[in-house]
Amino acid sequence: MQQEHFDVLVVGAGLSGVGAGYHLKTRCPGKTYAILEGREAIGGTWDLFRYPGIRSDSDMYTLGYSFRPWREAKAIADGPSILKYVRETARDYGVDAHIRFRHRVVAASWSSEDALWTVEVERGDETERVSFTAGFLFMCGGYYDYAEGHTPDFAGTDRFKGQIVHPQHWPERMDYAGKRVVVIGSGATAVTLVPAMAETAGHVTMLQRSPTYVVSRPAEDQFANRLRARLPAQLAYQIIRWRNVLGGMYFFNLARKKPAQVKAGIIDMVRGHMGPDYDVDTHFTPRYNPWDQRLCLVPDADLFDAIKAGKASVVTDEIDTFTEHGIRLKSGQELAADIIVTATGLKMQLLSGVAFDIDGAPVDLAKTMSYKGMMYSDVPNLASAFGYTNASWTLKCDLTCEYVCRLINFMDKRGYAAATPRKTDPTVAEVPWLDFTSGYVQRAIDKLPRQGSKRPWKLYQNYALDLITLRFGAVDDGTMEFKRRATKQRAA
Numbered sequence: 017m018q019q020e021h022f023d024v025l026v027v028g029a030g031l032s033g034v035g036a037g038y039h040l041k042t043r044c045p046g047k048t049y050a051i052l053e054g055r056e057a058i059g060g061t062w063d064l065f066r067y068p069g070i071r072s073d074s075d076m077y078t079l080g081y082s083f084r085p086w087r088e089a090k091a092i093a094d095g096p097s098i099l100k101y102v103r104e105t106a107r108d109y110g111v112d113a114h115i116r117f118r119h120r121v122v123a124a125s126w127s128s129e130d131a132l133w134t135v136e137v138e139r140g141d142e143t144e145r146v147s148f149t150a151g152f153l154f155m156c157g158g159y160y161d162y163a164e165g166h167t168p169d170f171a172g173t174d175r176f177k178g179q180i181v182h183p184q185h186w187p188e189r190m191d192y193a194g195k196r197v198v199v200i201g202s203g204a205t206a207v208t209l210v211p212a213m214a215e216t217a218g219h220v221t222m223l224q225r226s227p228t229y230v231v232s233r234p235a236e237d238q239f240a241n242r243l244r245a246r247l248p249a250q251l252a253y254q255i256i257r258w259r260n261v262l263g264g265m266y267f268f269n270l271a272r273k274k275p276a277q278v279k280a281g282i283i284d285m286v287r288g289h290m291g292p293d294y295d296v297d298t299h300f301t302p303r304y305n306p307w308d309q310r311l312c313l314v315p316d317a318d319l320f321d322a323i324k325a326g327k328a329s330v331v332t333d334e335i336d337t338f339t340e341h342g343i344r345l346k347s348g349q350e351l352a353a354d355i356i357v358t359a360t361g362l363k364m365q366l367l368s369g370v371a372f373d374i375d376g377a378p379v380d381l382a383k384t385m386s387y388k389g390m391m392y393s394d395v396p397n398l399a400s401a402f403g404y405t406n407a408s409w410t411l412k413c414d415l416t417c418e419y420v421c422r423l424i425n426f427m428d429k430r431g432y433a434a435a436t437p438r439k440t441d442p443t444v445a446e447v448p449w450l451d452f453t454s455g456y457v458q459r460a461i462d463k464l465p466r467q468g469s470k471r472p473w474k475l476y477q478n479y480a481l482d483l484i485t486l487r488f489g490a491v492d493d494g495t496m497e498f499k500r501r502a503t504k505q506r507a508a
């Protein structure tokens with residue numbers, strides 16, 4: 017079997033993998049690395065999802081990389097602009113030359129004797145098996161299953177005579193002009209799809225079991241645009257980024273400390289958009305507190321405008337069964353539809369579904385504890401990029417990349433071959449990895465690692481705190497165990 021060696025192997029060429037490539041190149045210039053990407057394209061999420069209106073729901077000043085200013089007018093950007101940004105970053109920093117496309121990683125084995133990962137890959141359509149070796153493995157494969165999204169078992173789907181589509185597999189040329197569309201769901205995807213499809217569809221109904229918090233923000237950030245016109249790009253970017261980071265942290269903490277007040281503020285805003293006659297209580301007042309799940313952002317109140325214009329509507333009810341011509345609800349109401357979109361979520365999948373073993377013993381991720389939100393107890397030389405749940409993904413991933421580079425450089429300097437987080441402190445209690453009530457998290461919680469009750473095992477979901485600890489905290493912190501290469505190998 018063919019076997020190439022790299023100092024670092026990155027899995028995935030999305031936002032995180034491309035960022036990892038940049039950081040490795042600039043911070044560890046002496047190291048060889050390759051990025052193994054299962055698909056044929058750079059961009060991950062922003063290349064995969066092609067549904068109408070696809071966009072970010074965080075601002076691009078924080079979803080963008082720390083090292084590359086976002087230069088477009090819209091802060092809430094559309095998918096193609098984000099994809100362009102990721103691709104241009106890969107091209108401009110020479111990261112693209114390191115990517116091996118159509119290389120899907122399926123397994124990785126750690127040998128303690130050799131201090132090496134052997135990574136098994138399926139290449140191309142024929143899924144030809146090749147393998148690589150690497151000193152360090154950096155998983156940047158996102159957080160969900162690329163093969164399929166989550167669709168609950170709805171009764172009667174086979175009876176429906178129209179088209180059923182999941183947003184993760186949007187048909188290339190789908191004509192919905194003038195058609196009656198029902199979008200099942202109330203999350204970020206549903207609130208994006210509804211106003212976008214309503215532009216040309218006959219009518220779009222958002223069918224939700226229960227409401228989500230929906231907050232409107234201007235798509236363009238006027239302050240940011242004025243600042244960008246006056247200051248050097250990187251300086252303006254850093255100022256706006258920090259303003260948004262601190263604003264986000266303030267709002268999140270307020271929501272946690274005074275949930276009733278924040279809830280009332282959000283609902284009042286919705287009432288302001290929808291007017292006094294709309295039933296905000298039924299359709300836009302969730303049963304949970306703000307930030308128990310991610311808030312849904314709509315740019316320039318587009319969802320509210322589509323509803324007010326009569327092009328879209330919201331129905332809050334449960335599905336009894338699909339029928340030949342639409343959906344029958346538990347209340348008895350029937351929704352006629354030509355197209356049903358199941359915006360029912362993602363299947364969460366950590367570490368890209370790769371089967372890991374250490375010296376032949378399989379690693380059960382659910383039995384590990386997450387170290388600094390990126391490594392796993394008793395798993396050597398492996399890190400993963402996982403973003404914040406309460407802020408932009410890239411904020412954490414940038415810091416994770418920085419830390420991984422610090423760790424690799426530290427090991428080099430001291431002649432270490434293996435770094436393994438060890439949970440030796442008996443006073444660290446186990447806590448669920450994510451305290452989010454969202455369906456996609458709850459469906460996967462049993463397969464996820466735990467976090468600890470205190471540092472360095474606790475996830476603070478706080479960029480400012482992480483910046484201090486990951487950028488400046490000691491790498492040799494007493495929890496990370498370092499090992500040199502075995503003598504036999506050193507002699508060789």
Ligand SMILES: Cc1cc2nc3c(=O)[nH]c(=O)nc-3n(C[C@H](O)[C@H](O)[C@H](O)COP(=O)(O)OP(=O)(O)OC[C@H]3O[C@@H](n4cnc5c(N)ncnc54)[C@H](O)[C@@H]3O)c2cc1C
Pocket residue numbers: 027028029030031032033052053054055057058059060061062065071072073074075079119120121122156157158159160162205368369370401403407408409410
């Ligand atoms: C519709 C949508 C909108 C979103 N909007 C936001 C937002 O506004 N703000 C925010 O912070 N987050 C958002 N997210 C979360 C989003 O996924 C992240 O922001 C970010 O794009 C993730 O980047 P990533 O590179 O870590 O993962 P991904 O974008 O998922 O990329 C992972 C890459 O790894 C590859 N890969 C996976 N497994 C393997 C394997 N076994 N072998 C080889 N390659 C593999 C995939 O093919 C893919 O190219 C959104 C997610 C979705 C689905």
